[in-house]
Amino acid sequence: MRMPQGKPGRRAAVPPWLRARHPDPVQDDPRICPDQTRGQLGLFPTPPRQFARTHAARISDRTVPGFEAVREELRKMADERQIRARTIWLWRLEGIARLALAARDPDREQVAPQALKDLLYSGPILGQALHRAGLLAPTASHRLVPPRGTGPTRQGGQRDLDLRGQCAHCLAWANDRRVLCAACTSWGYHIRKHGGGEAECNRCRRTLMVSDGMCRMCRIIVAETEVDTARIAMDYGDQLWFARPHAAGLAVGPRTSGTAAARGRFAHKRRLARARAADELQPSEHVLNPAQLELFPAPTRDWSRLNTATPPALTTAAADLVADFFAYMRGRGWNINFFRGSIRTLRILTGHLGADAPIRECDIRALVSTGIHVQGARLINYLRLRGLLEAQPPRDLSVARARRSASTISSPAFAAAVHTFIDVLLGQGSTPSRPRSSKTIENYVATVLDTIETWIAQGLGDPREVTKKHIEDALKPLHGDQARRLHTALRSLFRALKRERLVFRDPARSISLPSNRPVPAGLPSDRVAGLLDRIDDPRERLMVAFVAIYALLPGQLVQLQRTDFDRSKGRLRLRRAGRMDHIVYLDEFTLRLAAAWELHRHHRWPDSSNPHLFVNRNTAVDETGPPISTAAVTLLFQRVGLPAGRLRIDRIVDEAHHSADPLRLIELFGLSTASATGYVLSAHPDRKPGPIAP
Structure with a gap:
């Protein structure tokens, strides 16, 4: 085109008739690298192709993710290399970079290294820019796609295009050897x-x-x-x-x-x-509102049908409570990995019920009963400490078992009589009386249960029909301790029914059993020697020392309080219901054992508030301060190989051999006059008075 006169170096405008014949170029041609669904896997290998600047011009207005980052890197590279024709250099490479990014596979966010060959001479410099922008995929250790044009051939030299680049086993497009990837x-x-x-x-x-x-x-x-x-x-x-x-x-x-x-x-x-599922969780619709009044007492919730695998999202108060529970456990020195069940229980409860209102203890126990992956003992103590627990009324398990056993009796009259018997033993009869221990009540009911069922099978339908002969027939086949236990239980049963006026006479009143009181005897010395050397636990060593040296009973061990032990004066006080307290003076060896146990307890449970002297891993962290069970002491002496009762008798008999003074035994062990006299006579049978002695 000729230049106009008087204006050298300037192109003339394009005439309208010429612009009509050549319209404006397409700035986003859908035929060039069309958009694909992101995340979709490619089914076929990428065919051979070559990109030119004309292709880049046809998508110059398309928005391509990552293009701005590559453009910035290209500008930094132009400044670093001090390129003179900076504008032209950037214009050419930015168009090719747009093509490279638009041609990415739909399942990839980065440009494959082998795709740089399609960019001809611009590939190396664009590869550096893509690498600096973090958009260049790393080079694979082996070829993912076979070389183009390779593959098995048929007869005559024609290549099999159906199998080219596909593994025979996994059908993946990754195969150089044409058999397996x-x-x-x-x-x-x-x-x-x-x-x-x-x-x-x-x-x-x-x-x-x-x-x-x-x-x-x-x-x-x-x-x-x-x-x-x-x-x-x-x-x-x-x-x-x-x-x-x-x-x-x-x-x-x-x-x-x-x-x-x-x-x-x-x-x-x-x-x-998991992170996505946690973000999508919604708070529960059943969060408790403390300001809402209760219309009627709600029953215990049934958690067995609840999907506890995905609890609702925690509210802000619930999340703070869970975090505080973590801090509470760490402060006590507990290993959190061992108590994941308690954390899981708290997450489920607060997720469904919230943390604004107190949680009922019955709901916690109902949730714990649904599986083995949830725990509730430490959670109940923690919520009680924070004032967020609605505690259920205390329930004695021994009395509950006795009530349940009484309800299983087939005769309604006998079942009502046994329930009345339990009320009298609890001190709840028509006449006030001293209540018996719950374990004694359970033992009495369990002892008379089989005898009552036998009477019902014989045709008796009411306790009034029981006679002295029925009781004698029930005691006749039994001997020893079994006969004495049944006789004591039946005598207590009919005495209570007579006092409540449910029977006219007491058929067990005039029945007595011959009692053969065994003579206390000591143990062989080889069974007692080295007893403490077989025990390593400080608590168990102190328990055995109390029984073997001071003849304490297992029931006294579990009820000892820390305030009963005065280490500075070397004294131990034994509390006895209905009697004066007994003071035990401890020797130096026992004081060392007690100090070792106190140090071990403080090291393991530094924040324990249990007032009892002996605790275990369950009672030490219980805020209610329960004692350990008597069964724990019994199991200890079973492992040692000596029952606690036999070891206690051996200690008293040994002292009776040395002193032969009943008052000395009463002072040391707190025995009654009859028991102390019996031990002295068993140790010195020659001092037993004859029939004509004064």
Whole structure:
């Protein structure tokens, strides 16, 4: 085109007739690198292609993710290299960079290194810019896609395009040797190395190298479906099969758990799935409102039908309470890994009920009873300490078992009589009386239960029909302790019924049993020698010392208070109901054992508020301060091989051999006059007075 006169160096405007014949170029041509659905896997390998600047001009107005970062890196590189024609250099490379980013595979966020060859001479410099922007994928250790134009050939030299780039086992487009990809080759090698071989896959019915009944491809599909962070998995879905003879016989199954590996990328996907699920949780619709009045007492909630695997989202108050529970456990020196069940219980309760109103203790116990992965003992103590527990009325388990046993009696009259008997033993009869211990009540009811059922089977329907002969017949086949226990229980039963005027006469009043009081005897010295050397626990050593040296009973051990032990004066006070307290003076050896136990207790449970001297891992952290069970002491002496009662008798008999003074035994062990006299006579039978002695 000629230049106009008088204005050298300036192009003339394009005439209108010429612009009409050549319209403006397309700035976003959908035929150039069309947009694809992100996250979708590619089915076919990328065909060979070449990009030019004309292609870049046709998508110059398209918005491509990541382009601004690459443009910034290109400008920094131009400044670093001090390029003279900076504008032209950037204009050319920015267009090619837009093409490279628009041509990315839909399942990738970065540009593949092999795609730089499609950019011709601009590939190396753009590769540096993409790498600096973090948009260049790392180079694979092996070729993912076979060289173009390679593959098995048919007769006559024609290549088989149907199998080009596809593994025969996993159908992946990753195959250089035209038979198996590198991953399937390694899979088969490891299976053969561990003694495996080919077998029919339970899922796709192909005869391949299998592990746990599935080939490698089926395991990958099941694992990807199990841990589905992209949310593209379908129930009973599978990979798309093309022209394969086994496609029609594919046995597609549902999603199977436990197939995905515990480590690697699946572990990362699991964390992402858990984080996404936690973000999508919504607060519960049943959060308790402390300002709402209660219309009627609500029954205990049934937690068995609740899906506790995915609890609702925690409110702000509930999240603060869970964090405070963590701090509470750490402050007490507990290993949190051992008490995950308590944390899980608190998350479930606060997730459904909130943390604004107190939580009922019955709801906690009902939730704990549904499975083994939840715990409630420490949680109940923590909520009681924070004032967030609505405690249920105390319930004596021994009395509850006695009531339940009485309700199982087939005769209503006898069942009512046994319930009245329990009321009298509890001191709740028509006439006030001293209540008996709950364990004694349970033992009495358990002892008379079989005898009452026998009377009912004989035709008796009411306690008034029981006679002296019925009781004698029940005692006749029994001997020793069994006969004495039944006689004592029946005598107490009919005495209570007579006082409540449920029977006219007491048939057990005139029945007596001959009692043979055993003579106390000591133990062989070889059984007692070295007794403490067999015990390592400081608590157990102190318990054995109290029994072996001071003849304490197991019931006295569990009821000892820390205030009863005065280490500075070396004294121990034994509380006795209805009698004066007994003072025990401790020797130096026992004081050392007591100091060792106190140090061990303070080191293990520094914040324990239990007032009892002996505690275990359950009672030490219980804010109510319960004592340990007598069964714990009994089990200790069973492991030692000597019952506590025999060891106590041996100690008293040994002292009676040395002193022969009943007052000395009364002073040391707090015995009654009759018991002390019996021990002295057993140790010195020659001092027993004769029938004519004064």
